[in-house]
Amino acid sequence: MNPVKKQIPVLIHRGKPVCESLIIVQYIDEVWNQKSPLLPSDPYQRARARFWADFVDQKIYSLGKQVWLSTGEAQEAAKKELLDTFKLLEES
Known part of the structure; x- marks a missing residue:
């Protein structure tokens, strides 16, 4: 599902791929707006x-x-x- 590198990691959310570790972490923080974010404040x-x-x-x-x-x-x-x-x- 990675359109360029054809490798993992890839997060599939609502049928759409989100690629690369750091981008996935940032995406999770933004989408789920957690009380305990993955990245430091x-x-x-x-x-x-x-x-x-x-x-x-x-x-x-x-x-x-x-x-x-x-x-x-x-x-x-x-x-x-x-x-x-x-x-x-x-x-x-």
Whole structure:
């Protein structure tokens, strides 16, 4: 249902696709106007959340794909980079 990348994540709401993690989070916050929003109300904290969501979209998904589709030394290098990236996320 992602018209450009043909990949997940995709939220289907009322039969229409909403694509990309951060856009989905923002959409949920806007549509359901929750008492406990997914994104922080503080502009700086919201910017940080958006940064890390974009980082995951750009880095984690591509590394996961490399791990899944490669073999041998290329796969091992992708695994190491993915683990290093997870450690970076945990430290932030």
